[in-house]
Amino acid sequence: MAGSAQSPRARYREQTRAEIKDIALRQLAEGGTGAVALTRIAKEVGLSGPALYRYFDSRDALLTDLIRDAYADLAQAVSAAAGALPTGTAPRIRLQTLAVAARSWAVAAPHRYLLIQGTPVPGYTAPADTLDSARAVLWPFLPAFAEAEPSASVRPVVAQMTAWAARDAAVAEWARTQVPSGAEGVALAGAVLTWTHLHGATGLEVSGQFEGMGHDGATLLTSQLDLLADGFGLG
Structure with missing residues (x-):
């Protein structure tokens, strides 16, 4: 059965919002x-x-909507890049491709990126559901580490992430949606380290910290993620 059409009042409300x-x-x-x-x-x-105030009861409510929208759009950009990858794409290529998609979104909309990854807004506390939104951005990266062989340089992080998955069933289940059982700790370590490399480099770039330094942000990020891929033995 077809859904009912929005009333004129509802359409006006959505347009105004x-x-x-x-x-x-x-x-x-x-x-x-x-x-x-x-x-x-x-x-x-x-x-x-x-x-x-009938549309947004506070500035924080408006910021929350903007934050949710930004996370959703960033997650969509990363998911679309993942969906376009051919079956059997090498893990290292997957990692780089998804990172390029995330960086491209951030560079195109730096104000939106800094809203979710920049300096916290004074006095603002994001609602708990934004954690799920942030995880949605990292979710497509997990398969890149499904068959990783961590080197000594990253094993301490793997050990901590494995312990995290052991004590937090929801985190373990979230990882298992993308990787086989038993690989959760490695995949979580890879995703968290990807997050630190990606947002460290991209955050510095979009906030103008690389101006005059003679390098391109994309080149720097590629080098960082290649080193990370080496640490996890990704092919």
């Missing part, structure tokens, strides 16, 4: 989180301050 978020994103791009101001947004949309 989308317009509010578009303006907030522009403010974010212009001046960071400190520039996101509900009073200015209300004026631009043509609403009174109290009327705006």
